[in-house]
Amino acid sequence: MTPAARVQAAIDILDQVIAAARGGGASADRLAAEWFRQRRFVGSKDRRAIRELAWAAIRACGDIPPSGRAAMLRLAQADGALAGLFDGSTYGPAAIVPGEPVAQGGVLPAWLAQAMAASGLDEAEQAALLDRAPLDLRANTLKIDREALMARLPVAAERTAAPHGLRLPLGTPAESWEAFGEGLFEVQDTGSQLACAALPVQPGQSVVDLCAGAGGKTLALAAAMENRGRLLACDIDRARLSRLAPRAERAGALVETRLLDPGREAQILSDWQGQADAVLVDAPCSGTGTWRRNPEARWRLTPKTIERYAAMQAHVLDVAAGLVRPGGSLLFITCSLIDAEGADGLAAFLATHRGFRAEPIEALLGRPHRGGWRLSPHHDGTDGFFFARLVRL
């Protein structure tokens, strides 16, 4: 492909991303994957270049741009070489017309910037939410330790602050390696590893991962429990939960799964009421802490969405509270940095659940935040998380 044709391809993908952001359609990642699937003639170098251009334009526009072309023109304003590719060549973008619409730049929509500032995140923190994320691994200690894993990998990896964590350059095809097929590691952000490690689990205990999804954190719990005891992974989403079993098999992790009905979780978990030594609540949230991976997500959020997630968080925390035995622990995690989806929910929980108290946390990265702990891309180089550990008295 010519460089100009790559620019037009990125504009086409951006148009789809913008339409999906307006209409609640698929994520940018999915749309791009589908776009490439339909054009198998596009080689891997072109794909990488097109994706880079499209994602750079997504990062450059704080609010939803009027069109893909307007978003790309925003980038071109600061990049003469890119502007030069608007040359009207075959498959390339039409020449720039003086006065044509250019998308507004910026980091976040104004209301989100305000919500972030009110949650204690300054401009540098907000900008870093759109950085490019590295690729982090967690050595699967059911099979191998970190040092032995480093020796098995085909490229050099750096140790991270997480006890079993390694970091690789962005774009490393780690999931195509033999060591991945053998279950020697999981791809998992360092922040996610550290948040999960804040739940004190021991081999032999009874542990519930209430919002397990496809089991990213469940597998870390299984490793911490050395596969001894009972580990139950639940979710209301059948498709996500069904992805856990093959992952657990690859990792050699022993996990039971249980599909929940929204609103009937406590009945379906009646045999676990007051029985769990530890419960993990990796609550559904807006994911503001993971924008490094899907920066267009900030165009989709509304204040109503945040309210809806906060209500879901209160609900899952309530369900989780019923499962914890006296003296047992509950870890509340969200991958959002907006207080309405973290610290406020924690305060509301403590006000209505007098039988629980928040315990101090000392993670290897991050800082205390309003009774819990915060990790952020700017401060810690991880995805953004809020987590709090509660103990049932």
Ligand SMILES: C[S@@+](CC[C@H](N)C(=O)[O-])C[C@H]1O[C@@H](n2cnc3c(N)ncnc32)[C@H](O)[C@@H]1O
């Ligand atoms: C942040 S995701 C979990 C990610 C997962 N723990 C991981 O590490 O990969 C939140 C999950 O909560 C689930 N969820 C939402 N409402 C729920 C409920 N009432 N009970 C249990 N799970 C729920 C969603 O389906 C979603 O999979």
